[in-house]
Amino acid sequence: MLDTFVVPLLKIVVLLNAILVSVTFLVLMERKVIAWAQSRLGPMRVGPHGLLQALADPIKLILKEDITPARADKWVFTIAPIMSLVPALVVFSVVPFGFDPLFYVSDINVGLLFIVAVTSIGVYGIILGGWASNSKYPLLSSLRASAQLISYEIAVTITLVSVVLTAGTLNLVGIVEAQRDAGVWFGFLQPVAFILVFIGGLAETNRMPFDLPEAETELTGGFHTEYSGMRFSLFFLAEYANVIVISAVVVIMFMGGWMAPFPNVPVFEFFEIIPGWIWFIGKIFVLLYVFIWLRATLPRYRYDQLMNIGWKVLIPIALGNLVITGIAKVVF
Amino acid sequence: MTLQTPRVTTSASAFDTDELVLNMGPQHPSTHGVLRVVLRLDGERVVHADCVIGYIHRGVEKLCENRDWTQIILLTDRMDYVAAASSNLGYCEAVEKLMQVEVPRRARYIRTILAELQRIASHCLWLGTHAMDVGAMTVLLYAFRERELLLDLFEEYCGARLTYNAMRVGGLPLDIPSGWDKKVLAFCDLMEPKLDEYEQLLTNNRIWLQRTRNIGVISGEEATAIGLCGPPLRGSGVSRDLRKDEPNAAYEEFDFDIPLGTKGDIYDRYLIRMEEFKQSIRIIRQAVTGLPEGPVMGKVPRLIKPPAGETYHAIESPKGEIGYFLVSDGKSTNPYRFRVRPPSFCNLQALSRLVKGHLVADVVALIGTIDIVLGEVDR
Numbered sequence: 001m002l003d004t005f006v007v008p009l010l011k012i013v014v015l016l017n018a019i020l021v022s023v024t025f026l027v028l029m030e031r032k033v034i035a036w037a038q039s040r041l042g043p044m045r046v047g048p049h050g051l052l053q054a055l056a057d058p059i060k061l062i063l064k065e066d067i068t069p070a071r072a073d074k075w076v077f078t079i080a081p082i083m084s085l086v087p088a089l090v091v092f093s094v095v096p097f098g099f100d101p102l103f104y105v106s107d108i109n110v111g112l113l114f115i116v117a118v119t120s121i122g123v124y125g126i127i128l129g130g131w132a133s134n135s136k137y138p139l140l141s142s143l144r145a146s147a148q149l150i151s152y153e154i155a156v157t158i159t160l161v162s163v164v165l166t167a168g169t170l171n172l173v174g175i176v177e178a179q180r181d182a183g184v185w186f187g188f189l190q191p192v193a194f195i196l197v198f199i200g201g202l203a204e205t206n207r208m209p210f211d212l213p214e215a216e217t218e219l220t221g222g223f224h225t226e227y228s229g230m231r232f233s234l235f236f237l238a239e240y241a242n243v244i245v246i247s248a249v250v251v252i253m254f255m256g257g258w259m260a261p262f263p264n265v266p267v268f269e270f271f272e273i274i275p276g277w278i279w280f281i282g283k284i285f286v287l288l289y290v291f292i293w294l295r296a297t298l299p300r301y302r303y304d305q306l307m308n309i310g311w312k313v314l315i316p317i318a319l320g321n322l323v324i325t326g327i328a329k330v331v332f
Numbered sequence: 333m334t335l336q337t338p339r340v341t342t343s344a345s346a347f348d349t350d351e352l353v354l355n356m357g358p359q360h361p362s363t364h365g366v367l368r369v370v371l372r373l374d375g376e377r378v379v380h381a382d383c384v385i386g387y388i389h390r391g392v393e394k395l396c397e398n399r400d401w402t403q404i405i406l407l408t409d410r411m412d413y414v415a416a417a418s419s420n421l422g423y424c425e426a427v428e429k430l431m432q433v434e435v436p437r438r439a440r441y442i443r444t445i446l447a448e449l450q451r452i453a454s455h456c457l458w459l460g461t462h463a464m465d466v467g468a469m470t471v472l473l474y475a476f477r478e479r480e481l482l483l484d485l486f487e488e489y490c491g492a493r494l495t496y497n498a499m500r501v502g503g504l505p506l507d508i509p510s511g512w513d514k515k516v517l518a519f520c521d522l523m524e525p526k527l528d529e530y531e532q533l534l535t536n537n538r539i540w541l542q543r544t545r546n547i548g549v550i551s552g553e554e555a556t557a558i559g560l561c562g563p564p565l566r567g568s569g570v571s572r573d574l575r576k577d578e579p580n581a582a583y584e585e586f587d588f589d590i591p592l593g594t595k596g597d598i599y600d601r602y603l604i605r606m607e608e609f610k611q612s613i614r615i616i617r618q619a620v621t622g623l624p625e626g627p628v629m630g631k632v633p634r635l636i637k638p639p640a641g642e643t644y645h646a647i648e649s650p651k652g653e654i655g656y657f658l659v660s661d662g663k664s665t666n667p668y669r670f671r672v673r674p675p676s677f678c679n680l681q682a683l684s685r686l687v688k689g690h691l692v693a694d695v696v697a698l699i700g701t702i703d704i705v706l707g708e709v710d711r
Contacts, residue, residue: 038473136354140376140692209467209539217362217465218693299539300467302693303376 011105015092023240024054030292037296058233066229069133076132081227081234084125087118088241095248096173098258098276104173111172112164115249116157119204122238123149126206126213126223129235133226141222144303145213148203151310156200158318159193162325163253166190176257185261187254192321194254196314198287201246203306205239208295212303247287248280255283351379354692358387362465362696365706369683369695376691381684385677389710396670401427401501401636404670409495411674412708414457417450417486418649419708420499425580426645426656427501428630430638439503439628440582445516445619446489446498447581447647448612452523453482454650454703455605455612459530462602462700466543471533478526481519488512502632513620520613527609535606544598548686548698551596558685559678562652563604564702568596574648581647586618598701605703637665651675651703672711676704 028043028050035042043050068077094111097103108114123145130142163186164170167178179186187194203210214222224235251257258276262268271279301309352373357363366387372380392411396404408419421443428435435443460475483493488509490498498504534540550560555568565572573590575583591607593600640662646655652675659669679702686698 034470038470039477040473136352140354144376211467212693215467215693217467218696220360296470297533298468299463299534299537299543300693301539302543302691304691305542 008105011102012093015105016089019089019092019241019244020237021054022244023237024058026240026244026288027057027236028054029288030295033289033292034296037293061233061236062230064229066231067226069135069226071134072226073132073134076128077226078231080125080129080132081231081238082125083128084122085234085238085241087121087125088238088245091115091118091245092241092248094172095245096176096252096257097280099173099176103258103277107171107173109169109171109174112160112170112175112249112253115172115245116153116160119242119245120149120153122242125235125238129227130213130223133223135226137219137221137225138223141213141215141219141225144219145206145223147303148206148210148212148306148310151307152200152203152314155310155314155318156197156204158315158322159196159200160253162193162318162322163190163197165322165325165329172252172257176252176259179256180259185254185256187256190254190321190325192317193325194250196318196321197250197253198290200314201250202291202294203310205242205246205291207243207291209298209301210306211295211300212306215300217300243288243291244284247284247291250287251280251283349374356695358384363699364461364704367680367699367704367706367709369687369699371687371692371695373692376693378687378690378692378695381687381695383680383683385680385706385709387710388706392711393670393672397667400665401638401667404667405499405501406495406497409497410707411672411711412454412649412651412654412676412705413494414705415450415454415650416494416496417446417498418454418647419654420496421447421581422645422647422649422654423656424499424501425647426643426658427636427638429645430641430643430658430660431501431632431636433502433630433632435503435630436627437582437624438507438626439630441619441623442504442508442628443499444581444583444586445616446486446496448615448619449482449485449516451612451650452609453479453486455609456482458605458650458700458703462697462703463534465696465700466540468533468537468540471530474526474530474533478523481522485512485515485519488515500629500632501636503627503629505629507628513623516616516620520617523609523613527606531606534602541599543693543697544602544701546595547598547690547694548701549595549597550682550686554685555596555682558682560652560682561675561678562648562650562703563601563608564679564682565652566590567593567601567604569594572653574646574653578646580645582619583615585622586615588615598697601701635665638662642669646673649675651705651708652679674708674711676702676706676708677711680704680709 032042043053046052046056068074093105094108094114126145127142130138166186166189167175169175206213224232227235258280260271260279354371354373355368356371357368358366368384370382370384371378392407396407405420405423408423409416412419456475456479460472463471486496487493489512490496490506550568552568552570555565556570569592571590571592576590588611591604593604638660640660642659644655644657646653654675655673657671658667661668683698683702687695
């Protein structure tokens with residue numbers, strides 16, 4: 001009873017709260033980092049150096065009027081943001097924050113497959129939300145989102161297969177342990193896959209330079225144009241939660257998960273003083289910073305160019321990488 | 333008004349598709365004000381585009397016919413409000429031409445400095461918003477940072493930051509404050525490395541290149557036929573810059589180049605404006621260092637009453653050729669007819685031609701590359 005219900009439930013409560021709070025602070029971090037990149041200060045008024053902005057924003061969003069457009073499909077319009085947020089949160093159930101079972105909710109042996117499958121559901125929220133708004137900009141946006149998801153999901157999944165070949169398991173804990181046994185992060189063994197998954201991750205989470213479904217200067221916010229208040233913020237939460245998910249997946253697959261850098265080199269053993277979950281979160285933060293950094297720097301791709309990159313560049317490279325990995329696996 | 337375009341079926345196959353009519357604007361973040369573009373889309377491809385203007389029409393031209401010649405300067409500020417000094421300059425010179433007034437050399441020099449500072453300020457705004465439309469949001473803040481310094485310079489000169497009312501018929505109301513010329517030179521020194529900073533972010537950026545090259549190509553002949561002016565015309569390789577062709581103010585005394593494009597796409601127009609920044613700095617440096625002594629106001633009667641007649645005078649504003657057609661009846665103190673040839677309006681004509689066959693994302697890039705100010709389009 002205790003082990004089957006109470007402990008997992010407690011873990012879920014802690015994890016959900018941690019994620020939601022970190023999402024609000026991620027928004028603050030994004031605003032701050034972009035502000036610094038643009039020689040501004042960013043939020044400074046609420047709390048010391050604007051720290052409490054992370055709380056003020058959600059309060060504002062909750063208090064705002066929740067509008068449903070008159071001609072919208074009411075039910076779908078309501079369900080869509082939930083559909084986009086829930087998968088983003090569910091994924092965390094298999095993310096191992098550390099080696100100890102205390103640090104993950106569940107350890108299923110097809111963890112990676114689970115993540116790939118569940119994150120793809122999230123885009124339905126965007127498609128349905130755009131369609132249910134009964135408005136033209138959201139419609140265009142949801143068309144873009146579905147095309148984008150398909151073209152990038154394939155490339156990312158094929159690439160992940162090559163990592164699975166290297167690791168020999170779909171279990172996320174197993175993948176990290178495989179990296180410990182190999183004595184090197186898979187990011188070094190599979191540099192091409194590393195870059196592909198990161199680029200694909202940018203595209204799947206609709207981040208710059210692939211934020212076409214949102215594209216506020218073209219589609220005026222895209223799928224969430226007609227949303228306001230809490231329903232809008234659910235989309236918002238989902239996007240940032242997805243960014244954290246992708247960062248976590250990349251860290252697990254390519255950056256050694258909770259392990260300290262250079263796990264088998266005696267000189268660097270002092271790294272082990274820092275607990276694994278801190279390493280894990282620290283690595284995620286590095287990736288999150290890169291996400292934000294790219295947003296501050298790059299212009300946006302056009303829709304057709306994005307599709308070109310997906311189908312003509314990423315998928316061939318991913319397939320080639322898979323073949324080479326397979327051959328290497330057989331030969332060595 | 334027949335704006336409602338009928339839905340046209342494009343193909344007769346089993347999968348019939350309709351064209352989507354999309355209203356871009358007047359409330360849209362990238363139409364630079366209250367421009368409304370009615371797009372007919374096939375998927376995301378633009379089949380046809382109509383520009384609807386007039387949302388901030390204030391009747392400036394008619395208004396001017398009821399104001400005296402000096403009061404009009406203030407109204408010219410309100411047309412191209414991001415390049416007010418250029419509008420002032422064009423109008424004042426047109427009246428001077430009508431009255432055949434000699435403007436002191438010092439005044440002409442200071443006018444040139446103001447006009448060129450204005451060109452940099454206007455191009456800063458263009459660069460920031462254009463890059464923002466394409467998605468590079470940091471450039472906006474960088475360009476505005478430098479534009480702020482320019483506005484400070486203008487504020488120090490005439491007290492206003494946007495609508496300057498900085499010139500008068502026959503010269504200038506004010507001489508430059510002491511030390512202002514040094515500050516202008518200091519700004520020039522500061523601006524040059526900043527330009528490299530902008531270019532680092534954009535000029536060789538692969539995404540920027542893909543978004544701007546071969547988009548909105550227009551040939552030199554076509555550009556001339558439509559009546560384009562300014563950077564969009566020079567981007568197509570047509571050498572026409574009124575600062576060289578029909579020099580006004582003190583331009584004939586300075587040494588500067590007119591950059592020309594070859595292809596006539598967005599990227600060419602971008603490069604031309606980036607080069608114009610540098611040429612403007614060059615002109616300002618020459619003007620400030622060679623600033624002659626003397627009065628800043630010519631001999632003009634207190635009550636301005638040009639003799640009966642008409643004139644057309646055009647100058648090169650940051651956006652292109654801004655021309656004033658003035659008719660005086662010689663009796664009253666207000667113009668009989670006042671008409672502006674606004675560069676934004678003439679350049680905007682090209683939009684529906686440029687966007688045809690491109691995607692929605694290119695529409696905003698093309699609005700940006702034309703560099704319009706709706707205050708001037710609608711007047």
